[in-house]
């Protein structure tokens with residue numbers, strides 16, 4: 001019984017640690033470093049966001065969420081649309 005509890009606790013700990021997400025959003029309208037800075041500021045202000053990186057060449061916004069946190073597609077799309085950009089694709093990696 002004790003062993004089972006320990007295994008369960010370990011399993012939960014492992015799952016939690018792995019639960020941060022990497023989200024890659026393809027965005028139209030990203031042209032200069034001001035765009036990149038603005039988007040980084042917007043996403044860093046979100047409580048679920050650990051790190052955000054903007055690649056101007058690939059027109060890609062990479063968002064890393066904090067452990068146990070996520071951001072749904074609608075939230076990401078709204079943040080980018082409100083900032084004046086068009087989201088063409090959102091991909092997720094665990």
Ligand SMILES: [Cu+2]
Nearest residue numbers: 031032034035
């Ligand atoms: Cu710009």
